[in-house]
Amino acid sequence: MHLILFFVFAxxxxxxxxxxxxxxxPINSALALIVVMTSLAVLYLLLGAEFLAAAQIIVYAGAIxxxxxxxxxxxxxGCEARTLGSRAARAVGFPAVVAILAIIAxxxxxxxxxxxxxxxxxxxxxxxxxxxxxxxxxxFTDLLLxxxxxxxxxxxxxxxxxxxxxxxGSVEQGTVDREHRAERTGDQ
Amino acid sequence: xxxxxxxxxxxxxxxxxxxxxxxxxxYTVLLERKLVxxxxxxWGPSRVGPFGLLQPLVDGAKSFLKEDIIPTGVYRxxxxxxxxxxxxxxxxxxxxxxxxxPSVGPGGLVKPDEFHLHFFQIADVNIGLLxxxxxxxxxxxxxxxxxWSSNSKYxxxxxxxxxxxxVSYELALGLSLVGVVLRAGSLNLRVIVEQxxxxxxxxxxxxxxxxxxxFFIYLTAAYAETNRSPFDLxxxxxxxxxxxxxxxxxxxxxxxxxxxxxxxxxxxxxxxLLFLGGWTSPLGDLIPPPQNLLVHALFPIFWFVLKVFAFLxxxxxxxxxLPRFRYDQLMNFGWRWLMPLAMxxxxxxxxWLAYR
Numbered sequence: 175m176h177l178i179l180f181f182v183f184a185x186x187x188x189x190x191x192x193x194x195x196x197x198x199x200p201i202n203s204a205l206a207l208i209v210v211m212t213s214l215a216v217l218y219l220l221l222g223a224e225f226l227a228a229a230q231i232i233v234y235a236g237a238i239x240x241x242x243x244x245x246x247x248x249x250x251x252g253c254e255a256r257t258l259g260s261r262a263a264r265a266v267g268f269p270a271v272v273a274i275l276a277i278i279a280x281x282x283x284x285x286x287x288x289x290x291x292x293x294x295x296x297x298x299x300x301x302x303x304x305x306x307x308x309x310x311x312x313x314f315t316d317l318l319l320x321x322x323x324x325x326x327x328x329x330x331x332x333x334x335x336x337x338x339x340x341x342x343g344s345v346e347q348g349t350v351d352r353e354h355r356a357e358r359t360g361d362q
Numbered sequence: 363x364x365x366x367x368x369x370x371x372x373x374x375x376x377x378x379x380x381x382x383x384x385x386x387x388x389y390t391v392l393l394e395r396k397l398v399x400x401x402x403x404x405w406g407p408s409r410v411g412p413f414g415l416l417q418p419l420v421d422g423a424k425s426f427l428k429e430d431i432i433p434t435g436v437y438r439x440x441x442x443x444x445x446x447x448x449x450x451x452x453x454x455x456x457x458x459x460x461x462x463x464p465s466v467g468p469g470g471l472v473k474p475d476e477f478h479l480h481f482f483q484i485a486d487v488n489i490g491l492l493x494x495x496x497x498x499x500x501x502x503x504x505x506x507x508x509x510w511s512s513n514s515k516y517x518x519x520x521x522x523x524x525x526x527x528x529v530s531y532e533l534a535l536g537l538s539l540v541g542v543v544l545r546a547g548s549l550n551l552r553v554i555v556e557q558x559x560x561x562x563x564x565x566x567x568x569x570x571x572x573x574x575x576x577f578f579i580y581l582t583a584a585y586a587e588t589n590r591s592p593f594d595l596x597x598x599x600x601x602x603x604x605x606x607x608x609x610x611x612x613x614x615x616x617x618x619x620x621x622x623x624x625x626x627x628x629x630x631x632x633x634x635l636l637f638l639g640g641w642t643s644p645l646g647d648l649i650p651p652p653q654n655l656l657v658h659a660l661f662p663i664f665w666f667v668l669k670v671f672a673f674l675x676x677x678x679x680x681x682x683x684l685p686r687f688r689y690d691q692l693m694n695f696g697w698r699w700l701m702p703l704a705m706x707x708x709x710x711x712x713x714w715l716a717y718r
Contacts, residue, residue, distance in 0.1 A: 201440070201510065208503070228492035236499025237529065240506065244525050247510045247518065306489070306549065 187213040200246045211235045225306045387623040388418035394678045401682035425616035440511035445617035448504025452624035455497040458490040459631045462641045462662040490551040502528045505606050512609035520605025524596030530696045535583035537704035538576045541711040542636045555640030562646020568637040576707045577637045584629040591681040630673035641666040
């Protein structure tokens with residue numbers, strides 16, 4: 175059962191990814207990317223990582239891709255121009271990428287001791303403990319420092335975005351307020 | 363129980379819940395028209411059937427029979443798929459909501475077996491709350507794609523407003539629920555209800571749980587999430603003719619309409635489960651549990667429906683009372699008030715739980 179579902183959704187995932195590359199209109203590509211994200215979430219679910227699956231849907235499919243489509247709609251981007259590309263890249267490039275990815279995947283799976291049997295079982299076999307509890311424990315004990323550092327990193331990114339968005343580069347309260355007022359009068 | 367029986371029971375449950383949900387949607391529309399009519403000192407629909415009770419059926423027939431117009435300038439694939447996404451997401455999220463007494467299953471009172479089959483819940487999953495949030499966030503695409511593919515400036519403006527509003531208020535909505543999750547220590551909706559149902563009304567999360575601030579943040583954000591008045595800017599008829607569904611007609615328009623009301627009902631269900639003790643009685647143990655199995659099964663359903671009905675009534679009441687916000691007011695309110703308040707609530711609840 176798990177194996178059938180795995181192949182179905184892995185197929186969806188790959189088909190979505192190929193479609194993403196082949197589509198010429200940006201909004202179709204964005205939708206294909208959503209298909210990829212959602213099938214990835216189902217694959218996580220098959221591994222028994224239900225929290226990761228939900229987070230994948232909420233964060234990637236629900237928030238980030240909404241922003242993408244939002245921007246595409248706002249800019250009303252047209253179809254992209256297509257170049258033929260080199261023929262050698264097509265003949266050699268695609269098989270080479272597949273081969274390299276396959277090698278990397280095999281090496282990682284072997285190094286982590288994750289065989290096919292282990293994956294089919296699901297990653298979380300502990301009885302009476304949900305995936306969420308395990309994740310929370312690891313995140314707030316062993317990985318506390320990287321976790322906090324990541325959140326500071328995101329905060330820096332937000333501040334950077336605010337600084338770039340304000341025209342003269344200053345983020346003082348007064349300037350922002352004045353701009354808001356100007357925008358409002360402009361709207362009316 | 364074999365896997366075949368499990369599948370058959372599940373299909374049956376899905377069918378029943380879908381039919382009940384669609385009926386509820388139809389009659390919520392009637393409820394809204396009647397109540398808004400009374401608020402505005404008129405009768406509302408009263409001609410079809412006694413008290414206008416058959417009006418939803420006639421409305422449904424009308425939507426089916428109207429000519430289905432597809433404008434020439436639309437981007438067809440997305441134009442056709444958008445209403446399906448909207449209605450599909452609205453109907454799917456009800457699948458994890460528990461409606462009634464969990465111990466009632468096929469064959470009377472049973473202990474839940476390996477399949478976790480219950481009569482009054484389609485799927486008992488331990489991340490139920492996240493699933494509802496996730497599916498709601500996918501539902502945005504229905505609106506966004508409808509507006510974009512219609513190739514009309516009113517639709518596009520409505521869709522842009524809607525996406526911005528949904529993305530902004532989703533934060534406040536999600537954060538307001540964290541306090542409840544902290545108290546229950548689980549994302550399973552059933553566990554959340556059982557945790558607050560120990561003593562009836564005083565132990566509900568909204569009163570005894572101290573989550574009254576979170577409740578009002580949730581309520582406000584949920585009104586914005588469902589595009590309802592006073593936050594109905596995406597479909598503000600005085601500015602945008604119809605917003606994202608301007609170019610849709612007949613059943614496709616009706617699908618957006620049904621999606622909106624189905625979302626209202628889901629929001630009511632989630633608020634009931636998280637803040638008002640779900641299917642449990644407000645009187646707690648004052649009434650001894652009835653011995654008759656049928657009464658035992660149906661009594662919780664009565665309380666659940668009553669609570670959800672109260673939410674729908676509040677929706678209509680607010681719509682009949684409050685004027686629409688301006689767009690910058692909407693954004694300021696969401697980001698400057700609701701989100702900091704929700705964070706404050708998380709900090710306060712965590713401190714309370716830590717030093718209790």
